[in-house]
Amino acid sequence: MDYLDLNPDLNAEQMALKRSVRQFALEVLRPAARELDRLTSEEVLKSELYWNTLREAKRLGYHTAYIPENHGGLGLPPLELQIFLEELGWGSAGFAVALGVDTMPATIAALVDDPDLNEAIITRYVEDKEANFIGCWAITEPNHGSDWVRVAADKEHQPAMQADVTAVKAGSDWVISGTKAAWISNGPVATHALLFVQLDPAAGGEFKGGIAICPLDLPGVSRGKPLEKLGQRELLQGEIYFDQVCLPEQYMVFEEDLAPNMGETVLAYANAGMAAMFTGVARAAFEEALIHTRLRKQGGRLLCEHDNVKGKLFEMFTRIEAARALSRAAMDYNMQAMPPATRYSIAAKVFCTETAFQVAHEAITLFGGAGVSREYYVEKLFRDARASLIEDGSNDLLGLAAMEAVLREYI
Ligand SMILES: Cc1cc2nc3c(=O)[nH]c(=O)nc-3n(C[C@H](O)[C@H](O)[C@H](O)COP(=O)(O)OP(=O)(O)OC[C@H]3O[C@@H](n4cnc5c(N)ncnc54)[C@H](O)[C@@H]3O)c2cc1C
Known part of the structure; x- marks a missing residue:
């Protein structure tokens, strides 16, 4: 099962990137995240599974997605970055965020481009395959x-x-x-x-x-x-x-003064990244709902054959498509503009995390009682999405800051 990517210009390399990150998300991130979700944080810290998952991501070079090629990183352009982060988020919100913050010291060092920092930070970070530099x-x-x-x-x-x-x-x-x-x-x-x-x-x-x-x-x-x-x-x-x-x-x-310079740039990158990751979480919850409603019968018909269920699924589907489009646009603009238009990254973060939360909420509704059972994955996706409404700035406060910028600068 896959979604139709509405960008008709995706080339073979971009499609291959999407497929390979999806495979990693499906085979490595998601099973690890589901197992670690059951442990205490102290147990996660000591678990081989946690460390091996980080190491596997590093061995694939995924920690270097933001680091420019001249520093030895993957240097993914904005569209590729959105595709990459959406797939990571689809596999595990927690590991996607872990990799997102992991890269921040080295990514900012690359913007500074000081020879001492290049050696002490960027080279060590890029070459790390054992999760020794986090x-x-x-x-x-x-x-x-x-x-x-x-x-x-x-x-x-x-x-x-x-x-x-x-x-x-x-x-x-x-x-x-x-x-x-x-x-x-x-x-x-x-x-x-x-x-x-x-x-x-x-x-x-x-x-x-x-x-x-x-x-x-x-x-x-x-x-x-x-x-x-x-x-x-x-x-x-x-x-x-x-x-x-x-x-x-x-x-x-x-x-x-951190705004409107580096502090704002960091927030613009981080919020754009969150938007992409939580588009992936929303898609994961939608897919769980699709699978379930195609299997379970009530009232003599499959759930997906009832009109109110189709209506809910359509609402979820539409919001995810809108989330992806806004997430790509904010990433595309703000990874290139200096200074960035942070209000668009904020708009994307707020819209995409709220989409993830609403879609996971509706998915639970469609699962009925099973939706709140820890046996089903939607229950974890709902908890993951709830945390994202506060993460990287709580959505109401972010909205306030963005709107004040819009009021000052628009028309
Ligand atoms: C899963 C997760 C991951 C995170 N990761 C990181 C991380 O990697 N690094 C990091 O540094 N932080 C991280 N955070 C912290 C996150 O950025 C903060 O929780 C967030 O900025 C809110 O701050 P606070 O928790 O202190 O809430 P408070 O600042 O106490 O705000 C509580 C509420 O009060 C209201 N409020 C606050 N101030 C105002 C105001 N001026 N005007 C109007 N209303 C206001 C808002 O409704 C807000 O939600 C993470 C948080 C979560 C949940």
């Missing part, structure tokens, strides 16, 4: 979740905040202190963080943000326990503590 995006703090999203999304509406994680210049180092929240995806396993900090808070004046690529084996870094949560349970998350960590100055890659 990245994360550490922005959320115990006291500042949406506040940080606002900082990245919107220069006009900077929240008055004293961030939890600060960096103070001392000679040629930055001294980093504070806590990043339990929500940091890959937090328990990451070797490097793309770390958002507040610079020199004692200096007063306007909030000044910085972005560092921070090795997490430096003295003074420690971690919390892996978080137990509702969905995407194959994705490990946890706190990272910084106790007077001395970071050499070349690792502070941006020292500036």
Whole structure:
């Protein structure tokens, strides 16, 4: 069973990419995610299955999808990237997000293109086939979740905040202190963080943000326990503590107001990626519903032969097609534009994650009682989709930031 790709110009290479990532998603990601979903987070952290799944992705070079070819990565263009991420999300939202944040330190290092970082970060990352180099995006703090999203999304509406994680210049180092929240995806396993900090808070004046690529084996870094949560349970998350960590100055890659420059670029990439992944989650839930309604009979007919069921399936189908189209458009524009039009990545993230949630919700309705049983995959897809409404910025807050940009700039 497959969907008709409405892009008639897909070439043989793009079709081959779609097929090979789908095969990996079907044979490796999905079975691993379903099994890991039953474990505690501590058990996931120790499980061979978790580590082998990451290693298999790295051996295929999938961690380098965003890294340009001149740095040894796959350097996928925007359409290929959307296809790739949709298939990963179709296989496992949690592993798709894990690979998405994994790449962030090296992807941003590639934008900076500093010879020291190229060797220490990008080359090591690209060549890693054993999951020895794992990245994360550490922005959320115990006291500042949406506040940080606002900082990245919107220069006009900077929240008055004293961030939890600060960096103070001392000679040629930055001294980093504070806590990043339990929500940091890959937090328990990451070797490097793309770390958002507040610079020199004692200096007063306007909030000044910085972005560092921070090795997490430096003295003074420690971690919390892996978080137990509702969905995407194959994705490990946890706190990272910084106790007077001395970071050499070349690792502070941006020292500036973060919006509308790098903070916004990171958010635009991340939200566009989420849109593609959760188009895949929506499609997975739709396919479960299709299979089930073609097999189960009620009222003397297959479920799919009842008009109200056809109506629901059609609504799901239409939303997924719209999600894919918006996801591709946002990815296409924002992976090339500098600065990006972040409001379109936000629109795509919000629409696609809400589509995933609604489609999984309707799929559960069509499964009846079986839909809430842990035996059926739709139950996991529903939990995975629910988490995505908050992930990478909660949808209502993201919508607010995007709409303020539209009100300022449109007409
Ligand atoms: C599965 C998952 C993965 C994640 N991965 C990462 C990661 O890799 N790295 C990372 O750094 N973070 C990550 N996060 C954290 C995520 O970005 C935050 O949870 C999100 O930004 C919301 O922040 P918060 O949880 O502190 O909620 P809060 O900021 O406390 O917001 C709660 C609610 O209050 C409302 N609200 C807040 N502020 C405003 C405002 N100014 N105006 C109006 N309403 C407002 C909104 O309704 C919001 O949903 C992840 C989260 C999840 C669920």
